[in-house]
Amino acid sequence: MSHDVSFLDDLDVDGETSTSSGTLESHAADWGTPDGEGVAPDAVVYPESTGDVSRVLAAASDRGVPVTPYAAGTGLEGNAVPVDAGVSLDLSRMDAVRDVRPGDFQMDVEPGVMGSAVDDRAGEDGLWFPPLPSSGDISTIGGMIATDAGGMGTVKYGEVSDWLVRLEVVLADGTIVETGTRAVKSSAGYNLTELVVGSEGTLGVVTEATLELDGRPRQVRGGRAVFETLDDAAAAVTDAVQSGVDVAKLELVDETSARMANAYTGTDLPDAPTVFVEFHADHGVDEEVRYCREVFDAHDPLRFEIAEDGDGMDELWQARRDLAFAIRSYDPDLTPLHPGDVTVPISEYGTIVRYAKRLAAEHDVVVPCFGHAGDGNVHYSVLVDATDADAVERGERVYKQIVEKAIDLGGTSTGEHGVGRGKRQYLERERGPGAVDAMRRVKRALDPDGILNPGKILPED
Amino acid sequence: MSHDVSFLDDLDVDGETSTSSGTLESHAADWGTPDGEGVAPDAVVYPESTGDVSRVLAAASDRGVPVTPYAAGTGLEGNAVPVDAGVSLDLSRMDAVRDVRPGDFQMDVEPGVMGSAVDDRAGEDGLWFPPLPSSGDISTIGGMIATDAGGMGTVKYGEVSDWLVRLEVVLADGTIVETGTRAVKSSAGYNLTELVVGSEGTLGVVTEATLELDGRPRQVRGGRAVFETLDDAAAAVTDAVQSGVDVAKLELVDETSARMANAYTGTDLPDAPTVFVEFHADHGVDEEVRYCREVFDAHDPLRFEIAEDGDGMDELWQARRDLAFAIRSYDPDLTPLHPGDVTVPISEYGTIVRYAKRLAAEHDVVVPCFGHAGDGNVHYSVLVDATDADAVERGERVYKQIVEKAIDLGGTSTGEHGVGRGKRQYLERERGPGAVDAMRRVKRALDPDGILNPGKILPED
Numbered sequence: 060m061s062h063d064v065s066f067l068d069d070l071d072v073d074g075e076t077s078t079s080s081g082t083l084e085s086h087a088a089d090w091g092t093p094d095g096e097g098v099a100p101d102a103v104v105y106p107e108s109t110g111d112v113s114r115v116l117a118a119a120s121d122r123g124v125p126v127t128p129y130a131a132g133t134g135l136e137g138n139a140v141p142v143d144a145g146v147s148l149d150l151s152r153m154d155a156v157r158d159v160r161p162g163d164f165q166m167d168v169e170p171g172v173m174g175s176a177v178d179d180r181a182g183e184d185g186l187w188f189p190p191l192p193s194s195g196d197i198s199t200i201g202g203m204i205a206t207d208a209g210g211m212g213t214v215k216y217g218e219v220s221d222w223l224v225r226l227e228v229v230l231a232d233g234t235i236v237e238t239g240t241r242a243v244k245s246s247a248g249y250n251l252t253e254l255v256v257g258s259e260g261t262l263g264v265v266t267e268a269t270l271e272l273d274g275r276p277r278q279v280r281g282g283r284a285v286f287e288t289l290d291d292a293a294a295a296v297t298d299a300v301q302s303g304v305d306v307a308k309l310e311l312v313d314e315t316s317a318r319m320a321n322a323y324t325g326t327d328l329p330d331a332p333t334v335f336v337e338f339h340a341d342h343g344v345d346e347e348v349r350y351c352r353e354v355f356d357a358h359d360p361l362r363f364e365i366a367e368d369g370d371g372m373d374e375l376w377q378a379r380r381d382l383a384f385a386i387r388s389y390d391p392d393l394t395p396l397h398p399g400d401v402t403v404p405i406s407e408y409g410t411i412v413r414y415a416k417r418l419a420a421e422h423d424v425v426v427p428c429f430g431h432a433g434d435g436n437v438h439y440s441v442l443v444d445a446t447d448a449d450a451v452e453r454g455e456r457v458y459k460q461i462v463e464k465a466i467d468l469g470g471t472s473t474g475e476h477g478v479g480r481g482k483r484q485y486l487e488r489e490r491g492p493g494a495v496d497a498m499r500r501v502k503r504a505l506d507p508d509g510i511l512n513p514g515k516i517l518p519e520d
Numbered sequence: 521m522s523h524d525v526s527f528l529d530d531l532d533v534d535g536e537t538s539t540s541s542g543t544l545e546s547h548a549a550d551w552g553t554p555d556g557e558g559v560a561p562d563a564v565v566y567p568e569s570t571g572d573v574s575r576v577l578a579a580a581s582d583r584g585v586p587v588t589p590y591a592a593g594t595g596l597e598g599n600a601v602p603v604d605a606g607v608s609l610d611l612s613r614m615d616a617v618r619d620v621r622p623g624d625f626q627m628d629v630e631p632g633v634m635g636s637a638v639d640d641r642a643g644e645d646g647l648w649f650p651p652l653p654s655s656g657d658i659s660t661i662g663g664m665i666a667t668d669a670g671g672m673g674t675v676k677y678g679e680v681s682d683w684l685v686r687l688e689v690v691l692a693d694g695t696i697v698e699t700g701t702r703a704v705k706s707s708a709g710y711n712l713t714e715l716v717v718g719s720e721g722t723l724g725v726v727t728e729a730t731l732e733l734d735g736r737p738r739q740v741r742g743g744r745a746v747f748e749t750l751d752d753a754a755a756a757v758t759d760a761v762q763s764g765v766d767v768a769k770l771e772l773v774d775e776t777s778a779r780m781a782n783a784y785t786g787t788d789l790p791d792a793p794t795v796f797v798e799f800h801a802d803h804g805v806d807e808e809v810r811y812c813r814e815v816f817d818a819h820d821p822l823r824f825e826i827a828e829d830g831d832g833m834d835e836l837w838q839a840r841r842d843l844a845f846a847i848r849s850y851d852p853d854l855t856p857l858h859p860g861d862v863t864v865p866i867s868e869y870g871t872i873v874r875y876a877k878r879l880a881a882e883h884d885v886v887v888p889c890f891g892h893a894g895d896g897n898v899h900y901s902v903l904v905d906a907t908d909a910d911a912v913e914r915g916e917r918v919y920k921q922i923v924e925k926a927i928d929l930g931g932t933s934t935g936e937h938g939v940g941r942g943k944r945q946y947l948e949r950e951r952g953p954g955a956v957d958a959m960r961r962v963k964r965a966l967d968p969d970g971i972l973n974p975g976k977i978l979p980e981d
Contacts (some may be wrong), residue, residue, distance in 0.1 A: 071725075131887075163865045207708075208707070230958060234954040236954035241931065242896055245932035246669070246718045246932075246934050247947060248959050250715060250717065254962075256711065257711055297623075301625075303802075341766060343804040347802070347803065402703040402706060404626070412712055469702035470703040473706065476707065478707070486708060490698060497712060501710055504962055504964065508524070517709075
């Protein structure tokens, strides 16, 4: 449904407003929006300040016009794409680093700054932003906060939310609030920071985040192990976690993904399940590598290679790094349905991966699985011939059954990409009706007119 | 105001209900309630199951009767003490460990279990609960969740909230909800876990918590450094944090506290500012100790002692460990006003400690300062002759000015003991009216009848 957005012309806002069809169209999809399913906004506003955001939201609230925050558009669940037109609030021009306090290991940034820019700036003081996802050079801090993103480093360093000290947030009615202080801990009142993190712009719009940084580890080593079977690889992962190997990254790539990666990068890796590892330490990194090898050896790896230096590590890791692109370009006749992730307790890691592979075989679809195995995380795509209606239907069924299985194993339908539109239907199965109702009450309390990113996270009432 | 609690007799609840005056009186105070200020409940209920809690809350909601959760009564801000009588919901008999899953590093516990019991049980599998406060043997997990407790280990391991995977919570109307899954990460919906943590029973009653555990560190070393001046000691602390020394505990004790501790324990420690340190590592702990000594050496410590073994460490740490008791028993003529804590950004650590000492001198009151310095945390008491009205007034003024200074330095009025009644007046100064209003809206959404622990956290409307 189209909305009257002419009120934007009368607002005292510095940022540009665009209604050009190209701009509207470019805000009608993210990486996870199937072709033709995106809804274009009626206008795109590019705020340049917290005040701009406040004025747009206050006016939209008064008029009941939906506002959907947007930035890089790299979400996988339609998180930043309107379902009911209205205003797309594109925060990509609010990309300043407002303050750096290296003595407090803190940096205040605007939401549109790219993750890699944060890390680069931190590096000038010998610091880094440990939870940065591997998509950090194409996605913004605001998007990472909106989905409570995680990544390869989560197994050691936690998620983005674990590295946030405070947020400046504009609520639906335009009120600007600060959700925390600059102290590293506080137990003063309700944790609004964590309430807003992962809420995908449905409770408020983040206009500034105080990030915690850390000193860069003095020692980094990394490499990979190739296993004969997926069972061996999954068991090695679980065993490493349960034995307390201190890994900074622990990634599994199944044989399907390995085949795609090898085709794409032309590496000499066998098309076999591979576990990529990285270790960070200030002391004794080699002892940790030895301990990991010992644990892996019980699962008979075909190879276990650790690089001598950073270039060597880059080479060993290339297949993992390029995987997202490799899957996309593997076979022009195959389209990936809903790339996304599920996450299960680590003790169920082998179960979920085996289940996915068995379903793929049973339903004759291609399902590459990979991901941040150390967290119990599985990224998977179901690849089908999009012109074959039966294949698409089988693919959708496989996709759904994997999500449901993850939930039934005590896991989650989405470990790090949020709910958006794509995972709404699973929220009640995962959390139960009482928790969903509590979320709905919180939503109504903070956004009574329902203008903020409607149609996301919460299932239809 | 007294409430009619006769409805409790008709409830199908397994747990005991008591209205004996001794029981009511014992629930009218916590460690932070000044004599004579506690309000006794009309009844104390000891639920034995989640169902019991649900039935009590549903009935109390129907009748608008306040319910104040209680357990060990060790809170410092009146958190668990009624302001308006009603029901005291004493969770101390719900103290079971419901499940342990060592392969997932997880344990499901009821809220009344003591912190030390959790740690002991984890130890049977070679695991531990890293954020356990030093009060772990006298306080419950439920209380730690209610206040988002931290402690000595927070500098390395974070707070209790960082080690929670999911909660089972009973809402005001009796609905039982689960706030998370058993996966270590999830971005499905709003973070109800973190919303409930630190909410002091004002949003719901926690009936089960899934805790994350970790492998015990293979190497532990510890000791202490004595400095000539408080400035030197504070600078050493700040410098250690800013240099990235990987400490597991980093505690400062000022000369006033040192004098009290020495009088109490009879140690040979000089009455001088002392920094206590502990290091945990799997490898290279001695290198980390050396690095710390190097950093400390720039601030001319009078001594730097590291123990050779655990017993030696216990001996070196004794003065710090016994400090709370030492302060209480220091001088029978002096009463501590409101023991509690503030926390500031680490770069302001010296500023807040110097400010507290200067105020103490100016106003002629005794102010021992100590605490988890590595977090920027300061615990302080203002000791005054309670029979001297002028001294009490000066003491109250000093107490208040230290809290306000912490807030003005970008810090928080309460790092780890919650708001309760004691810190309500500071919440708006710390977070601003917009954030307080947002908290109030969340409170109303989840507890529309306002029965859950009224009069806490949020300032008067």
